[in-house]
Amino acid sequence: MARILIVEDNALNIKLFCDLLAAHGHEPEAVTDSRTALEAARNFSPDLVITDIQLPHVSGLELIRMIRADEKLARVPIMAVTAYSAHGDEERIRAAGAQAYVSKPISVARFAQTVGDLLKDGGADDPSGEAQESWANESAGGGGGGPSEPGGEEL
Numbered sequence: 001m002a003r004i005l006i007v008e009d010n011a012l013n014i015k016l017f018c019d020l021l022a023a024h025g026h027e028p029e030a031v032t033d034s035r036t037a038l039e040a041a042r043n044f045s046p047d048l049v050i051t052d053i054q055l056p057h058v059s060g061l062e063l064i065r066m067i068r069a070d071e072k073l074a075r076v077p078i079m080a081v082t083a084y085s086a087h088g089d090e091e092r093i094r095a096a097g098a099q100a101y102v103s104k105p106i107s108v109a110r111f112a113q114t115v116g117d118l119l120k121d122g123g124a125d126d127p128s129g130e131a132q133e134s135w136a137n138e139s140a141g142g143g144g145g146g147p148s149e150p151g152g153e154e155l
């Protein structure tokens with residue numbers, strides 16, 4: 001069992017993540033306002049942080065950098081969740097300090113697998129080819145929104 005902090009502004013995703021994690025025997029705690037996330041993480045002492053990237057107020061990338069800069073939290077594995085699959089996203093997310101990310105809409109199997117990997121090896125870099133797979137269905141033309149962002153709704 002692991003303590004997992006979820007930072008996500010979308011209620012449906014919070015429910016999905018919490019249900020999935022609880023089903024795997026973990027103890028999830030959710031924060032909806034990223035301005036309170038760092039303090040919540042300090043108090044909760046999570047084994048893993050899962051954060052949305054598209055967050056109001058403090059973006060997921062900013063939050064990842066804040067966690068990495070925090071003395072108590074610097075080594076906690078971070079998994080980012082993002083609704084967009086633009087080129088350069090993975091680089092920005094990894095450069096900020098996250099070990100892994102999954103794209104929305106969430107694949108339940110991939111979500112569970114990534115959580116398991118991060119808890120097992122503490123967030124060592126994983127050359128699994130996630131990015132290539134994620135970008136694979138992007139059209140060569142490149143126009144318009146990404147494949148995982150129907151209607152442009154911010155999740």
Ligand code: MN
Nearest residue numbers: 052054055155
């Ligand atoms: Mn969001």
